Amino acid sequence: MQYSRKVVEHYTNxxxxxKIENASGVGxxxxxxxGDIMKMFIKVENNVIVDVKFKTFGCGAAIATSSxxxxxIKGKTLExxxxxxxxxxxxxxxxxxxxxxxxxxxxxEAIHEAIADYYRKEGKLTEEExxxxxxxxxxxxxxxxx
Ligand code: FES
Numbered sequence: 001m002q003y004s005r006k007v008v009e010h011y012t013n014x015x016x017x018x019k020i021e022n023a024s025g026v027g028x029x030x031x032x033x034x035g036d037i038m039k040m041f042i043k044v045e046n047n048v049i050v051d052v053k054f055k056t057f058g059c060g061a062a063i064a065t066s067s068x069x070x071x072x073i074k075g076k077t078l079e080x081x082x083x084x085x086x087x088x089x090x091x092x093x094x095x096x097x098x099x100x101x102x103x104x105x106x107x108x109e110a111i112h113e114a115i116a117d118y119y120r121k122e123g124k125l126t127e128e129e130x131x132x133x134x135x136x137x138x139x140x141x142x143x144x145x146x
Pocket of ligand 1: 034035058102
C-alpha cells in the first residue's frame, strides 16, 4: 500500500495529541468497519474552536486524518468546522489508498460529536436541533450504542 508523503509525515509526527482538561466538548466515535476509536476534545470561546486535541486508537491513516483535521479546525467557528468533510481531509493529506478511505470518516464524525457535546452543555438547542445541525449519525456513543 502506497501512502502519500503527507500521511507518513502526520502519522510519524501527529499534531495535537492528548486531551483537554475541562474541554468545552468531547466527541467519541467508533469505526464500524474496523472497530477503531477516536476521541476529540475541543475548547470553544466566542463560538470559535481555540484549542483541539485528539486520542486515536486506530491505524496510521486514522491517526494522520485525526492529526490534520485538528489543524484544519483550530481557529475556525463551529459552523465552519461542521462544514469540514472527510474528502477535504483526504485531499489535504494528498490522498489515501481506497481501502483506507473509511478511516478518514472517523475524524469528521468525532468533530461533529464534540461540537454536539458542546451544544448540549450550552443548553440552548434541543436534541433534535443539535442532531440536525451536527449531522449526527446514530448511535453516537461507540460504547453503549445510545
Ligand atoms: Fe480502523 Fe483505519 S483501519 S480506522
